[in-house]
Amino acid sequence: MFASSRSALASARQCRQMSHASNKLSGQVAVITGSTDGIGLAIAKRKGQEGARVVVSSRRSHNVERAVQEMHDLGLKDVLGVQCNVGKPEDRHNLIDQVVAKWGTVDILLTNAGVNPATGWLLDCSESVWDKLFDINVKSNWALTKLVAPHMQKKKKGSIIYIGSIASFGSIVPYGALSGYIVSKSCLLSMSKMVAQQLAPDNVRANCILPGIIKTRFGEVLHADDEVFSGVLPTIPMHRAGEPEEVAGLAVFLASDDASYITGENYGVAGGMQSRL
Structure with a gap:
């Protein structure tokens, strides 16, 4: 099964290169x-x-500098790097202020x-962990939306895209390690509809x-260990993990x-995993 997964992944990569x-x-x-x-x-x-x-943007400045350089190496010059811990109000304001100062507006926000x-x-989650999950995974999305919405409303055009998780639909085999994360990410299903x-x-x-x-790297808990991944694999009809680039195409389309004429919708990019409650 793993051999066929690698073959399918190679085909997907070839399609993207074309x-x-x-x-x-x-x-x-x-x-x-x-x-x-x-x-x-x-x-x-x-x-x-x-x-x-x-x-x-991200919370570590050296990572921002590295990512900007990677973009420059691809010939992409219209790139601004801003250190931003989305859990800090001052960082969120600074992020949007720098963008508006440089380019005058925000057309697309992707969180x-x-x-x-x-x-x-879930019930073993500490209150401090619970607070951090909701501060970063939920509140920061709401706060950044409030900051960019006036710029988009002024232009009468804009696209806001939240990155949630297919696990919000219970698609991953019972795996307690992600319980709190799944609950927090589930909030973005409703947020997209209410904001829309x-x-x-x-x-x-x-x-x-x-x-x-x-x-x-963030998803290694599910795909890096063969024993864990072998338990998850049967829930993926395409029998493989996805690549980051396979999410990027949908992000471009939605923006x-x-x-x-598409708003208030939730889209799975999950190789056929269950995408309804």
Whole structure:
């Protein structure tokens, strides 16, 4: 089974290499949190390749500098790097202030920053861990949305994209290590719908992407250990983990005019894993 998974993954990589950027996001300003590694960095690179002016951010400045250099090495020059711990109000304000000062507005907000500070079943979660989960995974999304919404409403156009988790639908085999994380990420299902309803009259859209088992450092708890992954694999009809780049394509689509009549929706990128409650 693992051999067939590797073959399918090789085919998927070949298909991605054959794709060509089409400047779907030409001139747009895209702010992406948690974008120095994994899914966030893949999305940042793809948005830049589609013509967007990209803002890369995370809580460690050296990671921001490295990610910006990676983008420059790809020939992407319209890149701004900003250190931002999304759990700190002053950092959130500084992030948006720097973007507006440099480029005048925000057209796209994609919130990828997230944490899972401790493992264990839900009722074994400490109050401090619970508070951090909701501060980073929920509150920061709400707070950043409040900061960028006025800029989008002024232009009568904008796209807000939250990165949730397919685990919100109970798609991963019973695995207590992710309990608190799953509950916090589930909030983004409703947030996308509530924000979409409020901002729709101003032509500002809000949607949520729900990655499954993606091969990132953050997701190593599920894919790096063969014994653990062998327990998860039967729940994935495509019989493999995904790559960060396979999430980036949907992120570009939802930010583009191709998705101009799509708002308040939740989209799984999970190889066929269960995507309904």
